[in-house]
Amino acid sequence: MTTLAATAVTAAYRERVVLRECSFAMGSGEIVAVVGPNGAGKSTLLRVLAGLLRPTAGTVALDGQDLATLSRSQVARRVAVVPQIFDTLLPFTVREVVALGRTARLGSFGRASADDVVAVARAIDELDLAPLASRRVDRLSGGERQRAVLAMALAQEANVLLLDEPTVHLDPGQLATLVLLRDLATRRQLAVCAVLHDLNLASAFGSRIVVMAEGQVIRDGAPLEVIHADLVTAVFGDGLEVVERDGHPAVLPRIASPR
Amino acid sequence: MRTLSVLALLAAGLVVSAAAGILIGAVAIGPGDVLAALFGSNDVNGTIIRELRLPRVLGAALVGGSLATAGALLQGLLRNPLADPFVTGTSAGATLAAVAAIVLGLAAPLVPLAAFAGAMVTVTLVWRLARLGGGTTVLTVLLAGVVLTSFAGAVVTFLLVSSDRLALQLRAVLGWLQGGVSVISWPELGVAAIVVALGLGFALVLAHRVDAYAFGEETAATLGVDPDRTTTAVLGATALLSGAAVALAGLVGFVGLVIPHALRFVIGATHRRLVPASFLAGAAALVLADLGSRTLIAPAELPVGAITGLIGAPFFLALLVRSRRIVV
Numbered sequence: 001m002t003t004l005a006a007t008a009v010t011a012a013y014r015e016r017v018v019l020r021e022c023s024f025a026m027g028s029g030e031i032v033a034v035v036g037p038n039g040a041g042k043s044t045l046l047r048v049l050a051g052l053l054r055p056t057a058g059t060v061a062l063d064g065q066d067l068a069t070l071s072r073s074q075v076a077r078r079v080a081v082v083p084q085i086f087d088t089l090l091p092f093t094v095r096e097v098v099a100l101g102r103t104a105r106l107g108s109f110g111r112a113s114a115d116d117v118v119a120v121a122r123a124i125d126e127l128d129l130a131p132l133a134s135r136r137v138d139r140l141s142g143g144e145r146q147r148a149v150l151a152m153a154l155a156q157e158a159n160v161l162l163l164d165e166p167t168v169h170l171d172p173g174q175l176a177t178l179v180l181l182r183d184l185a186t187r188r189q190l191a192v193c194a195v196l197h198d199l200n201l202a203s204a205f206g207s208r209i210v211v212m213a214e215g216q217v218i219r220d221g222a223p224l225e226v227i228h229a230d231l232v233t234a235v236f237g238d239g240l241e242v243v244e245r246d247g248h249p250a251v252l253p254r255i256a257s258p259r
Numbered sequence: 260m261r262t263l264s265v266l267a268l269l270a271a272g273l274v275v276s277a278a279a280g281i282l283i284g285a286v287a288i289g290p291g292d293v294l295a296a297l298f299g300s301n302d303v304n305g306t307i308i309r310e311l312r313l314p315r316v317l318g319a320a321l322v323g324g325s326l327a328t329a330g331a332l333l334q335g336l337l338r339n340p341l342a343d344p345f346v347t348g349t350s351a352g353a354t355l356a357a358v359a360a361i362v363l364g365l366a367a368p369l370v371p372l373a374a375f376a377g378a379m380v381t382v383t384l385v386w387r388l389a390r391l392g393g394g395t396t397v398l399t400v401l402l403a404g405v406v407l408t409s410f411a412g413a414v415v416t417f418l419l420v421s422s423d424r425l426a427l428q429l430r431a432v433l434g435w436l437q438g439g440v441s442v443i444s445w446p447e448l449g450v451a452a453i454v455v456a457l458g459l460g461f462a463l464v465l466a467h468r469v470d471a472y473a474f475g476e477e478t479a480a481t482l483g484v485d486p487d488r489t490t491t492a493v494l495g496a497t498a499l500l501s502g503a504a505v506a507l508a509g510l511v512g513f514v515g516l517v518i519p520h521a522l523r524f525v526i527g528a529t530h531r532r533l534v535p536a537s538f539l540a541g542a543a544a545l546v547l548a549d550l551g552s553r554t555l556i557a558p559a560e561l562p563v564g565a566i567t568g569l570i571g572a573p574f575f576l577a578l579l580v581r582s583r584r585i586v587v
Contacts, residue, residue, distance in 0.1 A: 110467025
């Protein structure tokens, strides 16, 4: 059982304070979708949880250990991050990209162990990348490349998986990758936290929704508890309406009907 | 397996190039006499082979290998196939420091160290500038290189013109600046070889961590690389290699750009393979280029930088055009 918790965290980029005494915790088996308007601090929360940004106040603890006391390679064995940028001009193959997930565990001179080989093969298999394994990653479509970096993060065999806007580069039809990811995360009992822009995607993907505004978590719960008309209007303004569909809330733009 | 065959092939290519470099020259010396000269005959041939051709071939190999390895590291770190010590201005920074050391009258073995320091300052500056650019760094790096190269060039010109010490040997210094392996002595070679060995050693140890920079510095960190320490170490290795190359042969362009780039088509982008392959291929390529520089218009000599520029510049333009979709 893994836990990752931020307690009363304040974080800033130079003078600009983005997180204000923000608290958030998650554990194994949870799939958390973080939503909120632009500038609410969603990506910053994720960077703080990943140890990429040191908070100016408050603590982040991984299984009770202060994240600031762990080395990058110790963190990488337990927390994987799916990068938002995954374009590269260098002709790495898909298999090589997935193998990057093992960086923290490689021996001297980058030698791979039997475990490394198995973990890479498993991640490739789980994301259906076998047919693409020898292809150059810079020549794949956005959706295929996304799958390659997801496999890279899975190959890390971390207990926590953090994703920042994983859908920006995807066509609507490629969102199935997220469903696949959710199933894999459940099977591996990962603690998953994804920043998502789309409220519908968030309520379909997450077992738990966290709403952020002005650097704080203002609501936290199951999709149906959180995504309702009052909250959506309060956070995003009155351009949206909420309807229920198959036990999931659905958020639609409120468009005035033509006269 | 394939990697090993490629490396073996490249090593064989280096040996053949070196043999050609020793056998061929302005004075015709037969293979038998060359062998005799290598093992210590005391006639004129012995002097030509042991004091001129052999140090020159070894020097060219060190310069080419260093530049190509430094290019591979820089391209990986900056995620930019258009980077090498020459276009980033790192070589120019090393040149400036080396010229300053000569003007100040420092002992000859200290010149490579000065060149290393100059390279380190410049390459760190380039890295900082590239980081300001955020995700896309290609254009920033090239512009930084242009600016740093012209700045260093201006200071070097000022030093050359105002220094009495250099006025006497202006021609030699100018030849060196344009990229020439002609003034190599054994002690000079020894110091450079130690610096290169250090740089190459670091490069081999760090190679697999450079791979992690493929999607940027922050992703390298999440993959378990300590970004500050690793970046400094990789820049240090780059500076050792570029500094040694500049101390031996001045400004030799484009070897560091072309060699790693061409090799990626053969053995892929993984730096664990690319770094040793680049060293071997760069060494062989510059030994051949140097052979061309002293035989093409013999008895006159071209600076080897002219040859690498002739081949490398069009290659660079082609790359720039091909990558233009991501350059902006």
